[in-house]
Amino acid sequence: MQGYQLTFYTQEGRRHHGKQLSHWLMQVMREMQIRGATHTVAAEGIGHDHRFHSWHFIELADRPEEVTVVATVEEVEALLERLRHEDIRLFYAKTPVEFGFVGTLDV
Template sequence: MNGFLVIFFTQQNRRYHGKMLGDWVVDLASELGLRGATLSSAIEGFGHTGRLHSAHFFELADQPIEVRLALTPEECTKLFERLDAENIELFYTKAPIEFGLLGKKSRDPITSG
């Protein structure tokens, strides 16, 4: 299947609707019925301002966070339209990819007992 790898970058201290922004994006992906999202934390990085963001032993609030999603073009459109409606400032990258599932076709845990 062809689609896009979308990666959102933020910091742990950013909040939206009372949640960590990264968690909110993962919850939104679930709400929209997307196939999955992965939330990862990084040790350090810097953004457009050149300011270093890092995870310190005593203070994790500035820790860099990534949310990764493999999306079909339709799913990507649906997600970006919703984020645009929320008016959130959020840096992202979007790259064309091919994705799929290898191995035996697994049973759907929702429909199989």
């Protein structure tokens, strides 16, 4: 299949509708029945603001996070349209991909 890999970048301390932004985003994708997404927490990163963001033992709010999904063109466009109607600013990268399965179904 053809589609996109869509990766959102945020920090752990960001919230939307009372939830951690990354968790809210995962919930939205589940509600939209988008197949498969991965939430990754990083040790450190440099943001679009050129600031260094890192994990601190005492303070986790600045820890970088990524939410990545591989989905069809239609699913990605529907997700981006949904997010445009929210009161958030969220950086993303969108890359064309071919995706599918190899091998047999695990039982």
